[in-house]
Amino acid sequence: MEADCPPLAEILAQLQEVSGDAPFLALGQTVFWDEPMKAGVFLASRRAGYARKLVAGVHDTDYFAKLPSGPRKPGKFKALPHNDTTTKGLWSAAAEFSELFGSETVITREALATAGLRVDRLSQSRPHFLDEATEAWGWKGVVSLDEFAPVTAEVPLTHLFTELKSTLDWALDGSLDSMTGEGRVMAERLADELRAFVCDTADDRSQSLSDYYRKLLPFMYEYCANAPVPLDTTSTTELLRFNNSTWNTPRFEMLDLFVNHETRAMARASYDEAIRGSSGLYELARFGTGAIPFDLVIPGLGRGTIRLGTKGAVISTHEPQFLTLKKPLTGVKDLAELIEAKFGPNCVIVGKAVALIGMLAREFVFVFHEGASSYVKHSRKLHQLLAANGHDLAMNPILRIRYDAWAALRVCCSWLKLPEPFHRAFGTEELCAPSFAGRWKEVAKEQEAVLDRLGSLRRPIELIRHFDEALGGSWQSLAREYEGLHAQLEKLKNSVETVRAERHAIVAEMRAQRAERQLAERAKGEHFRARIFEKTPSEEDLAERERLTHVVEAIIHRRTELQKELHLSQKKQTALVRDPEVLKIHERRRAIELEAELKRLRLIRQAIIVARGLDKANHRPSAWWFRLVCPDGLWFRETVDSAQYYLEPLR
Secondary structure (H helix, E strand, C coil): CCCCCCCHHHHHHHHHHHHCCCCEEEEECCCCCCHHHHHHHHHHHHHCCCCCCEEEEECCCCECCECCCCCCCCCCEEEECCCCCCCCCCCCCCCEEECCCCCCCCCCHHHHHHCCCCHHHHHHHCCCHHHHHCCCCCEEEEEECCCCCCEHHHCEHHHHHHHHHHHHHHHHHHHHCCEECHHHHHHHHHHHHHHHHHHHHCCCCCCEHHHHHHHHHHHHHHHHHCCCCCCEEEEHHHHCECCCCCCCCHHHHHHHHHHCCCCHHHHHHHHHHHCCCCCCCCCHHHHCCCEEEEEEEECCCEEEEEEECCCEEEECCCCCEEEECCCCCCCHHHHHHHHHHHHCCCCEEEECHHHHHHHHHCCCEEEEECCCCCCHHHHHHHHHHHHHCCCCCCCCCEEEEECCCCHHHHHCCCEEECCHHHHHHHCCCEEEHHHHHHHHHHHHHHHHHHHHHHHHCCCHHHHHHHHHHHCCCHHHHHHHHHHHHHHHHHHHHHHHHHHHHHHHHHHHHHHHHHHHHHHHHHHHHHHHHHHHCCCCCCHHHHHHHHHHHHHHHHHHHHHHHHHHHHHHHHHHHHHHHCCHHHHHHHHHHHHHHHHHHHHHHHHHHHHHHHHHHHHHHHHCCCCHHHHHHCCCCHHHHHHHHHCEEEEECCC
């Protein structure tokens, strides 16, 4: 973010100079997250006298989220939490919900380990503890249980609505539970108003999810802003419909560079260079020979990468589709004719992440919260590389917004009833909105300090002593008990070490005796061959033979005694460590250590939810929260007025 951002009025004036009346574009996969917040900047623009329109759209050309793993149920959908185990890798944007204060902040294994948690040790006694421990608090997303998830535009509402509505109810009920006093009564009425409209708009169950969201958009924008918001609605299936009537619009000019056989190699090389070194983006060759960074969405057949050759084109849908070329493509006009002739006029061409921004920024001003679309820097580099090769496409800048929603609560008079994970951090269960606004950042810093401190406590005794000092209560007696147990085990350890030293001495003597026996037997054998075997031994020879035999036998006898001593020593050590009283001490010590680790786990989880979860929700809040918490619209307006704005160039 730029330092010392100019006021919004100045930013709007700059935008007018570079983009004229190009419409604002608020494009989201769901209507239940942050997109309606963008009504605020549009209303501010209208108050400043600008004629710029607002186009609110449903981004419906992505695949609907799919269950990462597990049993498949075609045509079914299910709301799931996001954790770092069973739903690791979950991505749900078309139907995600957060209750007040919640966010998709997964408490990862790495975060737990960094904060000192003995993850492997805890897993032994609580095999599935990570499922719940890593779960993002206050967030759920609906996913498809199909093996091949459908494009959102083709998801029938009838298949999804029950799960969608129940998840919205979950989010609304959780949010209402975080309110108290007179504000709770008003919030319940407004929640019912939202539920009613959501249900009434779903009467036509034959409509798609995209059509349903599009009908909800005007209501959601006005509901959240508590003010009329004149807007146009659209969807990416409409914006990017590609046929003989639309190919010549500016949004397809960049596509033309990748289609025209004369500029295609340059454009593809520019794309590969633009995404080089990025994480999660792939060079075009990874998509197949002739791939370009655009997908074709074919009604009823799905979405697939476009791959262009000299005699034909392949669309990499689940079941590949083909186009025959009679001559090299000279541009998008030729491609539009082929596609419409084969698949009809309702196909859509959508740029992959890096290319999509440039398609629509030709005609619209994207409104993004700060941090949205991490691929923008690669999009900008692509546009710059194309310009360096003689194809400078005019792009409207992105209008970035950095919200500070929680601080803006200072204007709201509602009372909040904090959810359980926030109690300890805030030191209370109920507080007024201005108090929350004034304290949350300091509380978040304190919780980061808690994580650092917990991470420094590696030995169980250190952790338990810390809890005694920081928490008191039963931890004081537990600390004393643990140290007493530790002292008893230290005495046992000393006794065991004494026995172990004795055993090591016995083993050392046995090792030495092995060498002595070898020498004695060798001497006996040599004497036998030299004086006895096939000889007439003297009495002295026979006496020496007997002496050597006694030496060997004495060594063997001593080894037998040593083996007995070793066995007795092992029994003595086993008796020490397996004494019922000693085992009880070990069991009790492990139980106290487990209590301490479980407490550490709870503190880590609470700290991350408060410090990092609140920060994430602060910058990208669910827009419908604002109306419930502050029905008069003051919180919404203060959040918009106190936000920081800046223009981000795309070329």
